[in-house]
Amino acid sequence: MSKIADIEAVARAAVHAGGAELRRRYHADDSEGTYTSCDVKAAADKATEERMLPVIRQAFPDHAIFAEEAGEFEGTNPYRWIVDPLDGTNNFTAGLPTFASAVSVRYDGDPVVAAIHQPVTDETYLVRRDEGVRYNGTTVTAESSVPVDAGTVAMIVGREVPQNQDLAEQARAVQSTVETEVKRVCSSWAPVVHSGLFARGRLQGVVQFHPDEEEQAVTELLAAEADAAVRRDGALFVAASDEATLDVLWGQPPRGSGGDVAGDASVYAPGSGNDDHGRGVRSRVWQGWDRKDHDDDGTRDGARRGVRRDGHRRRHGDGKRAVPCRAGRCRDDTA
Incomplete structure (x- = not known):
């Protein structure tokens, strides 16, 4: 097998090992954990991670790993694993079967492999760069015949969003x-589960706003390899089943902008005169920023400055499949 094929096989083994632990605890009605107003840390999180980490470390001892519970493990190899032992902890402790174990693997920062296992329903997603998405062994895509006004979209926000008033207002x-x-919009507390549904055409879109690292790479690689239409602006990422649906979700140019909103983000900046004319999620993020957080040119200042321009939809050599940009820095492989 190739190196990437080896990594994918280990990723699959890791999520299945984690899934076995989750399934056992779920059917035993295990709701032990530390509950707060913002989150819950279940005993199952740590126990599941302890089942997954040895699978990865024994196979690739020189790879770096970030594990949600144990933290960082340094490595000497360009590969870095991101382990999410229990995505959907609130659901798990509430007795809802919408949760999964997931891992993603980055090479020099770019996502190349991801695996998701939903233990209660015994569903597995495997995705590899340039090889598409497989759902229980069958190749799937995000293609959907459902029109946008009849569609269902998943909304994914990171942990920091509810705890930050400015971000929370923008997310709302x-x-x-x-x-x-x-x-319908699903407010997702199991992002990888909803991202998997999107990747096989059961949902028509995914909107990510300041996502957690554990879910971000999985969602973006799934969208790319499922032939979805994607756009990004800093911490805002939108994927849709087709370009027409994406245009509706992302937003059309405001009056007098003369072009795509993605081409000039400042058209929505406070004081631009277009604040109330844009539709779509991107305009709402710009409208949510207070004037004091912008420079004269409409960009965010200081540490809050983000990528202003739309992430180009990178494509593989076959010209068909989009690839997520690395850290918001986009390049167009078709140029």
């Missing part, structure tokens, strides 16, 4: 905007 505005365009 984004979700409200999506709700005006589609039938």
Whole structure:
């Protein structure tokens, strides 16, 4: 097997090892954990991670690993694993079967492999760069015949969002905007589960806002390899089943902008005169920023500055499949 094939096989073994632990605890009604107003840390998180880490470390002792519970393990290899032992902890402790074990692997920062296992329903997603998405062994794509106004979209926000008033307000505005365009928005507390559904065409879109690292690489690689239409602006990432749906979710140019909103983010900046004319999630993020957080040119200042321009939809050599950009720095392979 190739190096990537070896990594994918180990990723699959790791999520299945974690899934076995989760399934046992779920059916035993294990709800032990530390509960706060913002989150819950279940005993199952740590126990599941302890089942997954040895699988990875024994196979690739020189690879770096970030594990949600144990933290960072340094490595001497360009590969870095991101381990999410229990995605959907709140669901798990509440007795809802919507949760999964997941891993993703980056090479020099770019996601190349991801694996998801949902133990209660025995569903597995495997995705490898340039090789597409497999769901229980069958290749799938994000293609969907459901029109946007009848569609379902997953909204994914990171842990920091509810705890930050500014980000929370922006997230609510984004979700409200999506709700005006589609039938239903799922506020996802199991992001990799909903991203998997999107990658096989059961959902029509995914909107990520300041996602956690554990879910970000999985979601973006799934979208890319499922032939989804994708756009990004800093911490905002939108994927849709097709370009037309993406245009609706992302937003059309405001009056007088003369072009795509993604081409000039400053058209939505406070004081631009277009604050109230844009539709779509991207305009709502710009409208959510207070004037004091911008320079004269409409960009965010200081540490809050983000990538202003749309992430180009990178494509493989076959011209068909989009690839997520690395850390918001986009390049167009078709140029």
